[in-house]
Amino acid sequence: MNFWNDPLKVAADWLSGVFVGWGMNAVFANVLVAFLGILMLITILMVVDIFLVWIERKVVARFQDRIGPNRLGPFGLIQPFADIIKLMIKEDTTPDGADKVVYNLAPMLSMMSVLILWAVVPLAPVMLGVDLNAGALFIIAAGSIGTLSIIMAGWSSNNKFSVIGAFRQVAVMVSFEIPMLAVLLIPTIFSGSMGMNTIIQSQNIWYVFLSPLAALIFLIAAIAGVGTRALRSC
Amino acid sequence: MNEWLYVGLFFIVGLIIPVGAIGVAWILGPKKPNPIKQSTYECGIEPVGEGWVQFKAQYYIFALVFLVFDVETVFLFPWAVRLGQLGMFAVVEGIVFILILVAGLVYTWRKGMLEWA
Structure with a gap:
């Protein structure tokens, strides 16, 4: 070697x-x-x-x-x-009325969902955690835990405003998840594999140029999906 | 090493990091609870009633419609992987599959369930 x-x-x-x-x-x-x-x-x-x-x-x-x-x-x-x-x-406080376990679990799940995404993301052909044959699905599944953590955080704090806020944010994330999943089908069709490494290796012409609309949709959906300030529901 | 064992290890490390961060904050931070501080936080206004209110049933229907399409795309992924080999037959099958689910969406729409009123 x-x-x-x-x-x-x-x-x-x-x-x-x-x-x-x-x-x-x-x-x-x-x-x-x-x-x-x-x-x-x-x-x-x-x-x-x-x-x-x-x-x-x-x-x-x-x-x-x-x-x-x-x-x-x-x-x-x-x-x-x-x-x-x-x-x-x-000081780290938990309100008395809150559901204590869920209240403290929500931020941990939120962070975990972001961190475990990187198990399948290749930084270089040999520099990756693991080349799962269902990598694209794994990324979507791991990202969905973030949605779960938002509804957990909003519901558990026993605060009417946070419940409403969580519902609104979850509605946004859920509605942007469908187009994100749908356009992820396109690189899967082109490369004939769901593994991230195979998708990257098979790009003789960048897929961004082969299907620019899908790339644009994915970009917008991904920005909405991570709940960043650009497309927040407020 | 098994691939999924590695993913499981990633899950564990992914949980250890935030637990560690919150643990450090718990060790370093002051702990001076009092009844007013521990009361439910609603932007400084005294909370009226429980926060666990009943929410609109329509939200549940939105979730169901979402679930249909979420599951649909999960089924489409294996289809997409082998689309190159299967050719025209698979394309027609895929369109039929999507149309069946779109019929459900149209039904929900016609019933007026997607209107937030």
Whole structure:
């Protein structure tokens, strides 16, 4: 195995070899290496996400004729870190009337739905979590957990406004999920596979150019589906 | 390693991260509960009655119509994978399948269930 063809595989094999050398069970060593790999991938994603939040705040601020975060660090780049620290040292309250289990489970599910998407997203041909043969469906299914978490959060807090808000947001997300699923059929038809890696590998001509309308619909539906500010129901 | 075992491991890590974040916040944050702070939060106004109100049954019908089309697309995915090999027969079959479900949507529409009144 050449290191430069598949560096992650070589590194993983080496690491599991080290673990086995310490007297660990081979299967357990593989699971542990996979665990560390997932943890690394998620850590990278979260750090990227911190700066994406900064970009979103800056861009939305420009839309609204403001300048956005600009106090901490150059162009306010440190602002998200300050916000994280602030959120960490704030009191975490659960209202007495709320459904305590569901109330606390909702944000966890919301985050999990975003993180597990990346199990099938290939960053490079050899740099991916797992190449499921139902990758496209997995992405849709994992994304739908986000819808579930919104209705859980709205319903459990025992607040009439949040219930109404959750209903409205779920209606938006649900109605944009159908076109998103429908246009995902097009790359599936073109490549004859639902695996993300196969879809990417079979694009001699980019599918964006083969069916631009589908790409546009998917883009809009995906923006609505993640519930970002651009297409929020309010 | 098995692919789905890996996905399961991803689920576990995906849950550990937010649980850890909330756990750290729980450790670092102050804990000074009082009755007013713990009351149901409704934008500072005293809540009247329960938040768990009855919602309109039409919302349920919307969900049912959504479910029909959600399941439809899930069935269309295996169809799409083999469409290249199966040719014209599969195209006609797919159209018939979609038309059957569209008939249900038209029925719901004609019944006036999609109007929010």
